[in-house]
Amino acid sequence: MSKRRLLSRKILPSIARAYLGLALRTTRWRIVGPHASRNVLIQIPASRHPGAIVAFWHRNLLLLPALWKWARTRNGALRLNVLISRNRDGRLIRRTVAPWDIIGIEGSSNKRGQNKGGARALRAGVKALEGGALLAITPDGPRGPAENVQAGAAALGRLSRRVSVPIGGACRSVRLKTWDRMRVPLPFGRGYLCHGMPLPTGASTDRLAQQIAAADQRAAHAYRASGRHxxxxxxxxxxxxxxxxxxxxxxxxxxxxxxxxxxxxxxxxxxxxxxxxxxxxxxxxxxxxxxxxxxxxxxxxxxxxxxxxxxxxxxxxxxxxxxxxxxxxxxxxxxxxxxxxxxxxxxxxxxxxxxxxxxxxxxxxxxxxxxxxxxxxxxxxxxxxxxxxxxxxxxxxxxxxxxxxxxxxxxxxxxxxxxxxxxxxxxxxxxxxxxxxxVGDLKELAPPSSVDEAELSALRHALRSRTVLVVSSTHHGEEPIIIDAVAMARHKVKDLLCIIIPRHPERGAEVAELSDPPFPRRAQGAIPGEKDAIWVADTLGELALFYQLADFIFIGHSLLPQGGGHNPYEALHVGAPCATGPYHANFTEAYQQLGTRFATVDDAQSLAAWVTLETDRSHQSGPGKIGDKNRSDRFTSLANTLISRISAMTGL
Structure with missing residues (x-):
């Protein structure tokens, strides 16, 4: 054997394998992705493995042994074939990885009338898949353009009728000055291989490219985010x-x-x-x-x-x-x-x-x-x-x-x-x-919470058509102000009932004890009598129910300087006149957008005046509901956008 052939067949593959083995063994790898693709990659028992295509960009070809080691550790009976180009570089790669039980199939798409062995490789790949092997391919290889899926990849999926698992990778590496910016891993680093959901048989080249790119972006983000600071x-x-x-x-x-x-x-x-x-x-x-x-x-x-x-x-x-x-x-x-x-x-x-x-x-x-x-x-x-x-x-x-x-x-x-x-x-x-x-505020666009219609009807009957002010999400120190305001307003609104809903229901007893005798409490099953001006609704999950009873709504955590306000939208959807205090910094933008749809009151006197004024013009329509159809459409759009982003983020 000539020195040149000895170098190309023995020495260079041995050197490349020794270096690559060191780099991959000393890298802390994380292989992450959905269970569906994980099960495809390491399906047990292997005798029932239907075969699958593993697709990744050509620049990540040298990371394949890390994925293979992970899969073989979990299923030692797996077989892996890889499509590589029929040229000097391809042969070097094949000889380098052969001792790791990675079987190379030489061949790539024909170009400019030159026979690159693509048809033969395609037949061999289909046969391997039908035999239950994993077949690794680089859809943009062997000469690019980078991230451009070649026709052969789609043909392989159609002929074999096997799913394709997109793979992305990132690690501590150097990038070669090649057409694909080949990634050569460096020792003693960290690396991530991200697999996406299996793509069904016959998936388009655009979809395959999109999913491989998404997996690659997930791996790149994981690698950047894992740096120590x-x-x-x-x-x-x-x-x-x-x-x-x-x-x-x-x-x-x-x-x-x-x-x-x-x-x-x-x-x-x-x-x-x-x-x-x-x-x-x-x-x-x-x-x-x-x-x-x-x-x-x-x-x-x-x-x-x-x-x-x-x-x-x-x-x-x-x-x-x-x-x-x-x-x-x-x-x-x-x-x-x-x-x-x-x-x-x-x-x-x-x-x-x-x-x-x-x-x-x-x-x-x-x-x-x-x-x-x-x-x-x-x-x-x-x-x-x-x-x-x-x-x-x-x-x-x-x-x-x-x-x-x-x-x-x-x-x-x-x-x-x-x-x-x-x-x-x-x-x-x-x-x-x-x-x-x-994408907009979830609290604004979310559909109104459902209520128990039988319970709603029973409460309306029990309250006997009284004028109802619902004060929601109150915090410590606000209830005395509310109680004073109700006492003032009842001089003109004789049948006024105020339902106080503490932000934290466990404060119900504390709020009730602000009166002697104590105010009736919802948590104790009490229903307010005709002379009761205050009812403490200290139960959980019934805010929407009480909003449906309201003639007027006031949003708490806004009357004292330490207040930050609360979500205004659920109250506004009811259609009753709404008000808040001057301190709502956590929702400033929301209240600015709502403008005059929310009144602002500063103290007990102004709250009592607002209730009296709204009662006097109760024959007029209130601010009105946010358009249900418009809100529903916007919420659907928001949900679809989030689902798309989360799918891209997780590979689901």
């Missing part, structure tokens, strides 16, 4: 320092009814229920308001991904109860796919324990719930994170800006940010978040 060194120590305090806090919260003793371990990442099979999408909604904003989306998500379960975490008992009430109203099929757990404290050990058990395919945070530890651990495991109904108050924005030198990784680790308004989108963009887009 100063915050990652500091935050675990913050968690350790706070652990003792958190345990004392949890004990106090149990005593005050703000935690459930039997489920306290969930706060430390210990699951109270087993993990179901299949993919899990994790959605975190801190409390009642956030839970209500996502509830209308849940059915859309469950319909879009019929094999996905949704894990909802909350930080409050009232949030938990809201989820439970929603689950009770759904069908058995949906209920089995809804899981609730209390959110783990943002402490490294608990978060890791939580993620190891649930293995979510993605995390969706709501509003402004940004926990650095969660984001760090999710990025380390390749779990993408999106932010729904994203909002930032001016105070929060200034705080994040002041600490940006330390906290900037929090925003760069978000796969997307779906903001509620243009101002919020601009703030997230300035903080360094990528893929920021505005």
């Amino acid at each position: 100063l915050l990652d060194l500091i935050w675990p120590w913050v968690g350790r320092a706070a652990s003792a305090y958190l345990r004392r806090l949890a004990t106090r919260r149990v005593q005050s009814g703000k935690e459930i003793a039997g489920r306290l371990e969930e706060r430390y990442g210990r699951a109270s229920v087993p993990r179901p099979d299949g993919d899990i999408l994790w959605i975190h909604a801190a409390s009642v308001g956030e839970v209500r904003s996502i509830l209308p989306l849940l059915q859309r998500f469950l319909d879009a991904w019929p094999r996905v379960s949704i894990l909802i975490t909350t930080a409050t008992v009232t949030g938990c109860e809201t989820v439970a009430q929603y689950a009770e109203r759904t069908s058995d099929g949906y209920r089995r796919r809804l899981i609730h757990q209390f959110a783990p404290y943002d402490v490294t050990k608990g978060t890791r324990r939580f993620l190891r058990h649930w293995k979510p395919v993605g995390l969706l945070l709501t509003d402004s719930e940004l926990w650095p530890g969660w984001l760090r651990q999710c990025s380390r495991l390749g779990v993408p994170v999106g932010l729904l109904n994203a909002r930032l108050s001016q105070k929060s924005f200034r705080r994040w800006r002041q600490t940006a030198f330390l906290t900037w990784p929090v925003f760069q680790r978000l796969a997307f940010v779906a903001s509620r308004g243009a101002d919020d989108a601009a703030q997230f963009d300035r903080l360094g978040a990528k893929n920021v887009f505005c």
Whole structure:
């Protein structure tokens, strides 16, 4: 054998294999993606494997052995073939990977009348697939253009009648100055291989290209997000320092009814229920308001991904109860796919324990719930994170800006940010978040909550057509102002009944005790008598029911300087005249858009005057409902946009 042939057949492949083996073995790989494609890749028993096409861009060809090692570890009987070009480079690759049980099939699409062995390779590939092998292909190879799917890839899918699994990859590497910018992995780094949902037989070349590109983008984002930063060194120590305090806090919260003793371990990442099979999408909604904003989306998500379960975490008992009430109203099929757990404290050990058990395919945070530890651990495991109904108050924005030198990784680790308004989108963009887009406020566009019509009819009969003022979401210190206003208004509106709905139902007894004798409480089953001016509605999940009884509605957490306001839209949908206090910084943009549809009152006197004025002109129509058809169409558009973005983020 000549020295040249010895070099090309023995020495160069051995050197390439030694280097590639070192680089791939010393790289910390994460292979992530939906269970459907995972099952296709490592189906057991292998004797029943129908065969499948594994498709990735040509630049990631040298990452294939890492995927193959992962698959063979889980199913040692698998066979892998790879289509490679019939040229010198292709032969070098084939000889390099052959000792790893990767069988090369030489051939590529014919070009300019030259026979590249494409027909022969196509027949061999179909035969391998029919024999139950995995067949790896680079649809844009061997000469490009990059990311341009060649006709042969589509033909292979049609002839073999096998599904295609799109694969994306990213790792610590150098890029060669070739047409495809070939990625050569470097040792002692980290890498991510992301697989998307299997594409059915006959999928178009455009769809195949789109899905491979999406998988590649997921891998690239996972690699960027997993980088270590100063915050990652500091935050675990913050968690350790706070652990003792958190345990004392949890004990106090149990005593005050703000935690459930039997489920306290969930706060430390210990699951109270087993993990179901299949993919899990994790959605975190801190409390009642956030839970209500996502509830209308849940059915859309469950319909879009019929094999996905949704894990909802909350930080409050009232949030938990809201989820439970929603689950009770759904069908058995949906209920089995809804899981609730209390959110783990943002402490490294608990978060890791939580993620190891649930293995979510993605995390969706709501509003402004940004926990650095969660984001760090999710990025380390390749779990993408999106932010729904994203909002930032001016105070929060200034705080994040002041600490940006330390906290900037929090925003760069978000796969997307779906903001509620243009101002919020601009703030997230300035903080360094990528893929920021505005879809509207979930709380504005969500359909009104359903109510028990029999209960509504019974309450209307019990109240005997009294004039009803509903004051919702009140906080400590506001109820005395409301009580004074009602006393003033009753001088002119003799039959006025005010229903006070505390933001936190556990405060019901406290509010009732502001009078002697105490005000009647809904939680005790009491119905107000003719002489009762106040009724405390301290039950959970009945806000929509009381709104239906209202002649006028006032939104609380807005009368005192520390107030930030509450969601105005659910009240406005009822069609009754609405008012709020002057302090609603958390919803400034919403109230600006609503303009005169919401009155603003400053104190007890102005609230009493507003009630009296609205009563005097009750013969006129109120501000009117937001157009149901328009809102429904906008909500459908919002839901479809989010489903598309989440699918791209997770591979579902």
